[in-house]
Structures are given as structure tokens and as C-alpha cells.
Amino acid sequence: MARLARNLVSHGLVAVLGFMAGIYALPILVAQSHTPAQASLQLAQDAAHYQGTFRRELAGSDPLHWAQGRLFVGDHAIAMVGEMTPGPDYKLYLSPTFVETEADFLALKDKMALVGDVRSFDSFVISVPGHVNPDTYTTAIIWCESFGKFISAAQYQGSAGL
Secondary structure, three states, rough: OHHHHHHHHHHHHHHHHHHHHHHOOOOOOOOOOOOOOOOHHHHHHHHOOOEEEEEEOOOOEOOOOOOEEEEEHHHEEEEEEEEEEOOOOOOOEEEOOOOOOOHHHHHHHHOOOOEEOEEEEEEEEEEOOOOOHHOOOEEEEEEEEOEEEEEEEOOOOOOOOO
8 A cells, every 4th residue: 555655646746747847848849949130139239228238146046047148228129149048938028126036026017017028048139019118117127927937137227237
């Protein structure tokens, strides 16, 4: 009887871990590459009014959730040249203040602007929606919506991002 219980527990644990790994990996495996062309990246960089840096050593980042690279913010596009850990359902938000943890993000989420989906795990270019004015924010944040995980942030206005 004890052996049956051990087998049920171990098989159940393996099934749960496999299911969780599948939820995490499936969007990554089936995603098509959305890495922007070099020309699109260059246009976004040239039109940028602000720059910042995504750093992987922020308090809310960890070995599985990080981004690093240069941020370029313009009126019509936001670009990042760098890399990040893969994951499902990444979003780019603009925040009125710098945040670097999940708790800080969630406390300010209603004051942030959702810019759009991050569809590449290296460089990206995202069009700024017409109702979003990047001048009224200071920080760009990459956030995993599905799992509520902070990935990274880059301040583009103020001393920390420049």
C-alpha cells in the first residue's frame, strides 16, 4: 500500500511539473520569430527622444526573468536592442515612476499605460498607441501578464535611465 501511495505521489508530481512546463514552453515553441528588421530598429532609434537601459540585476529580476539592453522611446515607436529570457505573454508598459519589483508594479499598474505585446526575446519595436504620450511617463517595464512576473524596467526620463 505504501508503494502504491509513493507511486501515485511521484507520478502526480511529474504530471503537474510536466503540465506547468508545457504551459510555460508551448507559447515559446509555437511563436514565430518577430525580431524586427535592422532598418525598423534604426528608424525607431533615430526618432527616439529618450533612451534608457534595461538591466538584469534589478531587485525584481531573477535568473529566469530578466532583460538587458538599450531602450529607445519616441512619439510613435518604442524599441529595445538587447535580449531577455523567453516567456509567454510579455507586455510593455509605461510607468510614471521607476519600479523594479512585482509589488511595486502591481501597486502602480492602474496608473500605467499598456503599449503593446513584446513578441521577440531579443530586439523589438512596438508602435505607441495614439492615446499614449511617452512624455508623461518616465519608465518602460517588461511584464509577463500570464504569470504576473516582473521582467525588467528601464527609466528613460530622470537620472537613472540616461
